[in-house]
Amino acid sequence: MTIARKQFLLGTISGLALIGGGQGVFGRALAQTPADAAGAANRVLVVLNLQGGNDGLNTLVPYGDPVYQRMRPDLGLAPHDVLTIDATVGLNPSMRALKAMYDRGRVAVIQGAGYPNPDHSHFRSTEIWQTADPVGYDATGWLGRLLDRADWPKNLFTGVAVSPVLPELFIAEHHDVPAIDGGARDFRLAIDGTRGGAQDFAAQSDATDLPFRSPFLPTIAAVQRDTQRGSEELPKLVAGYKTTASYPVTGIGRSLALAAQIIGTPALGTRVIYVAHGSFDTHVSQKATQDRLLGQLSDALAAFYDDLAAHGNDRRVLTMTFSEFGRRVAENASRGTDHGEAGPMFVIGPVKGGLYGTPPSLEQLHEGNLAYGTDFRSVYATIIERWLGRPASGVLAGDWPALPILG
């Protein structure tokens, strides 16, 4: 295994510090012509993490399978409650808004997504999905490697995590990705309000004339300057974006509203956004929690695409969900479910709607769990190559067959 040393922000320095005058520090993203493959121009990927391990069986419900009803005497959803897709499966009843999008051909569902030798630890399995490395311990994330390799203009906001903590999928060798919690206003440095505070603060990142030398000094000073400028500029830039979409007042609603705002601010040059929702870790009394979370997700996604459409952005934004694992087929004694393996992934937006992948068998289980039929790296490869128009090699180890989910 290789633990590459992570190196940050060698590129964004020029992307920010060299720009002066009235153009704004992010003007460069606009000024440069993106070197996109035909059709991939200005496309955006939103990766949505259903944290905690979402129970796929009660999301895409195999209501027609008698084994499902038998294994889930308490949690099983009755056929007449399910939002029917076909004679065997349907969506959780709380996902009406997403079902409407499905009916309009805007949702592709990959059934039974997972990876070999599944790990049942939240931490490790999350790391596997985020690094796309089930074997070693790659220090970089798959979107971080994409940022390092894609020829997008260098810019602090090419990747944005709408999250309090930088997720591992954005760890790159040569890119720094800001993590913004809740709203653009939260990406801010707490600066003393007394006279002179803000200007003095910015100037303190200066690293010249110091009475010592340190190999880390240039990196730290550069990150500090970028953080400072970014936190000043971001709220101003996105402030021009107006929306009439009615987002639900939930965490995921606020996160996707910010994502739409970032996408609708071309000066930011954003291409990949991470959003998280949860926690789906439903060991106890699953039904109420999961129904609420899936309803919030479905409503927020509908508002998000309404908002994007109102600004003419819906055709250039693809959203992909993932969760570190599905859950055990048999319910437990606490009306919940324990950590499992394969689960469905949703790809939303300009897709060829429908069901993909082999439906996982409820009888041929792997240690009581659904066995995976589609490696999640096939989904990643499809999106990297066919949506973002970049080669998947170097981002993903190995060759992964593309899925026909995009039109």
Next chain:
Amino acid sequence: MDAARTYRPAGALDPRTALLPYRGPWTEREAAHLLRRAGFGGSRDDIGRLAALGMDRAVDSLLDLSAAANLPAQPDGALGWGPHERRASYLAMTSWWLGRMLTSRAPLQEKLALFYHGHFTSAVFQKGTRPLEMIDQINLYHRMALGSLEDLTGQLVRDPAMMRYLDTASSSKLHPNENFARELMELFTMGHGSGYTEQDVRESARAFTGYALSGGRTADRGAAVFLPRRHDAGPKTLLGRTGNWSGEEVISIIYQQTATPRFLAGKLLAYFLYWDPEPELVDAYGRLLEGNGWKVSAVMGTLLRSRLFYSPRAYRALVKSPVEFVVGTLRMVERATLPEPAPLVAAMARMGQMLFMPPNVAGWPGGAAWINSATMLARQNFADAVAMTPMTSDPADYVPGIGGLDVRALAGAIVELVLQGDASPAQRARIAAYLNANAPDDARRVRGAVYLAMATPAYQLA
């Protein structure tokens, strides 16, 4: 790809003199450097005390772990691990350890325990690891902080948190699990690509069978037991030697490999001296480690008294980890007790370090990986919270001589306190100008100036 960037200090190493005793000036600057590395930094008084002792006695005082008396051995209260108890347990555990780091009079013990925690990793709640098992593991690191690394490695074979984290608790003769054997060689002792083979891993895994945890599902902590029936006592060939090796014997064989001193010395130097140490230095330090029976006390003493340690190449040559940043800041402003843990834990998560939950078995990567715009924002905002809000004591308590000083002297005192003088003339002038621009009776004036000192890149460096 950008050219690979190196974080090894500039300038040439003289390997013949590097580890000889330092005989240069001993001022507060050197004392503060020692305290940042062998501890978490400190207040003006802490630094002044070490400065007054002279180098030899200052290092002696840090190596004397008996000064750690009266620290709590475990968190207060029950520590559950059910889905609804985890958060409270985690906060109690973090308060316990950060509290020890903040108040211990033997900070090197805590610093070494933190090093071992990131090296011989385990993680609470993973694979059923109980909070008290994790606390016990940290206390093992406390107890053996300056002892033999070989002995410490041997103890891990029966450490419940380790047994769960790397699966020896469920490994048996019929189904040997390779996880512990692999990470033992790859991450704990020899290092990846150092010459051991997959065959060596498989054979070692057989030696580590037979251990299990008793106590059942409800015990606060499992107890390690050895079940001869589950142990594979047959002959094993590993690293070129054949015998009916037990787990202890495998560790002894590993500690006879040339890769082991090199790997462990490299890790210690990158943690206490500077990043990416030169191979000839690593070799020399590894020989010292092995020659002293793997005793950390001996090699720490040599390093902390060495010319290289006090040379410009080692000075401010490491990035503070979030734990060092937080504890160091709180020690500097003379917090006697830890603030409310929930916001502290949230801030540290944003900085990228949660105690008892390393990101994976390889621990925290450290160095430049600590620094990105998300973590920088969290660091600056934490510094702001400490300086600007009533979370801390009044600056009058921790900025020396605050009352009688004119603006220039006050700016100088703040630069001394926060940066031990490591500011540029422009940075000093800005702090003085800031003090001038705000009325002397404005209570926020000194706080803002302290924050401006913490807002310099130097403050991120240990």
